[in-house]
Amino acid sequence: MPRYSPDHKAATRRRMIETAGRRFKSDGIDGSGIATLVADAGLTNGAFYGHFASKDDLVASVVAQQLADQVAVVNSLPAGLASVEQYLREYLSPAHRDDLAGGCPSAALLDEIGRCDVTVREAYTKGADAMIAAIARHLDDGDPERTNARAIGLFTLLVGSLQTARAVTDPELSDRILEAAYANAVTLATAR
Template identity: 85%
Template sequence: MARYSPEHKEATRRRMIETAGRRFKSDGIDGSGIATLVADAGLTNGAFYGHFSSKDDLVATVVAQQLADQVAIVNALPAGSDSVEAFLRDYLSPAHRDDLAGGCPSAALLDEIGRCDVAIREAYTVGVNAMIEAIARHLDDGDPQRTRDRAAGLFSLLVGSLQAARAVTDPALSEQILAAAYANALAIAGAHPGTTSPLTQESP
């Protein structure tokens, strides 16, 4: 029997993490069984257990990777208020609100993560700390504690607002939540609004 190369095994693992991340965010952690997760990645149950010891192991890995990817995006933003404003506008856009599978892991999974086992919550904790630090680098005002407090507040405002905008059934209220969050996020960040607000962006 032919053995797969380390590169092939790593590519398979990455594919599993990526497809599981989309499935978890769209259907929920509890709503995603192993059979569905392996089918999404084009694998078998046996192949799954060659990479992960359990579904919880996969969830912790996905949470860590999703947040690491998000941190990388924030870290890659050019310095200055313009890039912060653009990030806030994109995060609080109708397009992001409507894209559960491709969007923020915190907004999609936070309620479930709070009920998960400690390994998953620890993975989330590490990721959130890194995210707050990444945001803080763009908000640095010379006072480390105040800067971190602003970053933590901004992170919490973004996640909670996106969750609320997704949860309500009234489209006008959903858009109001996004617009109000955008204005408050700008105030926390000390950024200035550009010519495009979240509500003028078209949803996919």
């Protein structure tokens, strides 16, 4: 007889993914050891291996879940330019810039994901592709190729701009980066 119900095991796994996602985004993947990750989730090292084969397995699960959550937000937006502009404003806000742990996984982890094993990079590829498709649904202008190119451009503009705004030490420059990125993102989103 299992010690815990399947629901308990699934809830524990979800908690581990959620807390690890916050830790990875605030401290980096390499800066987050298994002991810290399991402590954040209120687990023991032994419990970790009951849910994940390795740290890379956890990282891939975190990346997949974080991007799936982001896709769900974009997919839930009502169609129309107003909701796109609101999303862009929130994404390119000082509050999002300052919230590493709760913010965009791409902006926080992309440099490390590029150096991860293929399992993590495949999870990211699937998530990024789904995010681009979600953005494209809001930008659809009847030309699938152009719509997809605009969605890729918007996705990369958002991520790169947020990374840059986080990296600079001058608060005024950081704010100007966010403002310019918003203006350029709106231009890209409304281009026909």
